[in-house]
Structure formats: C-alpha cells, structure tokens
Amino acid sequence: MSAVTDSVAVAPQLRRGLTTNRLPNWAPAGIAVLSIALAVAIGLGFSLDSKIQWGLIAGLLFVGITYASSAKVEGRRQAKDRLATSVVWLAFVLAVIPLVALIFYTVQQGAGVVDARFLNHSMKGVISTEAGGGVYHALIGTLEQVGLATALAAPVGLLTAVYLVEYGRGRLAKAVTFFVDVMTGIPSIVAGLFILSLWILLFDFEYSGFAGSLALAILMMPVVVRSTEEMLKLVPNELREASYALGVPKWKTILRIVLPTAIGGITTGVMLAVARITGETAPVLMLVFGTEIINSNPFEGPQQSLPLYIWQQYQSNNDFGYARAWGAALVLIAFVMALNLVARGIARWRSPKSGH
Structure with a gap:
C-alpha cells in the first residue's frame, strides 16, 4: 500500500x-x-x-x-x-x-499595362518610343513554339524513361543515363547553337519558330526523362508481377498498368518541363529572331515570343518600352503559374485515393 x-x-x-x-x-x-x-x-x-x-x-x-x-x-x-x-x-x-x-x-x-487591348494587339505600326501595342503576336509565338517542343520532347522522353526502367540493362542503359544527366546541364545557348549549325547552316532551313522549338525540345527532353523515370520507379512491382501472373505480355502491362498508375506524376513532370522552357530567350534569339507582326505559321519566317519581346522592349530604353516589358513579364509569369496549377490539379486528380 x-x-x-x-x-x-x-x-x-x-x-x-x-x-x-x-x-x-x-x-x-x-x-x-x-x-x-x-x-x-x-x-x-x-x-x-x-x-x-x-x-x-x-x-x-x-x-x-x-x-x-x-x-x-x-x-x-x-x-x-x-x-x-x-x-x-x-x-x-x-x-x-x-x-x-x-x-x-x-x-x-x-498591372497598369495589361488589359484587353494589350493582349489582343501586336506591335505592327507602333513606334517603340510611343505608347500602344501589345503582346498578341508574342503570346501566339510562345504557345506554338512551346507546344511544338512539347510534342517533340514528351513522347521521346517518355519512351526513353520506359526503356530505362522496364528494359534497360547493361552498358547501353548506363550510357543513356549518363547522356541524359549531361543533357540536363546543357546551357540553352549551346542547344541553340547546335540547332543553328545543324538545322539552318547545314540543312539550309530558314529561321522559324520550329527551329526554336527544336532547341527547346533538347532542353526539355532530359527533364521529362528524369521526372518520368522517377514516377515509373514508384509503381509497385507487385502490380507488374500480378499482371505477368495472369499471362499479360510485358508491353501490355506497361501500357495498361504501369503508365496509368504513374500518369499523374508523369503529367506533372511534363508540365514542369514546359514551364522550364517557356522563359528561354537565347535559343529564340538565335533561331527565331523576332517580328512586330502576327505570324501564326511556326514553320515559315521569323516569329515573336514573350521572352524575346521582353528583351527587345527593354532594349528600347524608354518608359513606354519598359512598361510593355513589365506587362509582358506579368503575362509570362501568369502563364507559367497557370501551367504549375494545372500540373498540381492533374496530379491530385490522378493520384490514388485512399479508402477506395
């Protein structure tokens, strides 16, 4: 007691x-x-x-x-x-x-520059030292160039990641991984110089939005490979083994089981890679040049883009050019922010739900 x-x-x-x-x-x-x-x-x-x-x-x-x-x-x-x-x-x-x-x-x-007129007009007929003009031609160019780069880089990056995770063994896989790591650190100016030497000087194609997209695709590809590779590694091996036990071929297991399971993370990685190349200026400056008019054809003639537009307007060295540069910068930030929000939304939508 x-x-x-x-x-x-x-x-x-x-x-x-x-x-x-x-x-x-x-x-x-x-x-x-x-x-x-x-x-x-x-x-x-x-x-x-x-x-x-x-x-x-x-x-x-x-x-x-x-x-x-x-x-x-x-x-x-x-x-x-x-x-x-x-x-x-x-x-x-x-x-x-x-x-x-x-x-x-x-x-x-x-904020004082961005309005409906700024988004719906180009710089055609507008003197750089005067007010007016807009970013419509630059916005169209950025959307087309980034879209083409994504169409080129996303499938190649996805298939490369599938090879490294599902099939890659031996020296070839190690070599591919090594070169992907090297490409991740390539400066954008080097990618632009490579496309300039190969596509324009050697093959004699003209300066165009598509030439800029090729350089942007080179910059985007290793990011897609790395992000997709990590997402595929997170897929449990038990899902693959269960599919193999049912007699499903490996390619169909990858197509029907592995990729749908990791699609949320893959989409997020692609969106982040798109956001990474959207603000690149050097390849566009070397390969696309710039124009004050609307060019909706990325395969023919110079084309404008938002990063190049910002640089050119700031180079005008006057208050009106500075204002247009800041307005275009705000539009570019809003575009990149929207891409990140879309990526997060897709990742949350496609993520596995507990309790189901």
Missing part, C-alpha cells in the same frame, strides 16, 4: 518535471519581434542603408536569441533542436522573400 501511495505521489512530480522549464508558445513570435526591433536599432545606430543588411542581422539575432533562451530555460539538448528549427525557418523566409518581392514588383509594374 505504501509503494502504491509513493508512486501516486511521485507521478505528478514526474509530469511537472517533463512539462516545466519550457519556453511559452509565444516565445518564437516574441523573439522574432525582438530581433527585428534590435536589427532596426542596430541599422539606425550604425547608419546601415541597406534593408537587406537589416534583415540578415534580424535573422542572425533570431537564431542566436532562440538558442540562448532555450539553453537557459530548457537545456542544451532542447536548445539544439530549437536551433535547427530556427535555421530551417530562417532559410524558408530567405527563400520566400525574393519570390514574393519579385511577383509583387512585377505585378506593380505591369
């Missing part, structure tokens, strides 16, 4: 020992506010003009004060955990701030 009474008496003390000596829940927010206030005071005291310096000082103070407070109250072990957590939060903030600032500044500069 005495042992039971002693254990009951000790239990609350153990609970108090586990729950006491903890920083309150509001401590991280309070330390963040204190760090910002100290950083502002230091910046004003030492006449630091750059707000970036103020932010770095605030971040370092937040990490240091968090560790010191936790070590004093909770002990060194818990302080190390809080130190790692605060560093992760600091890295997150450092990554988000430039992105938010970029989007905010682009919207601020371009």
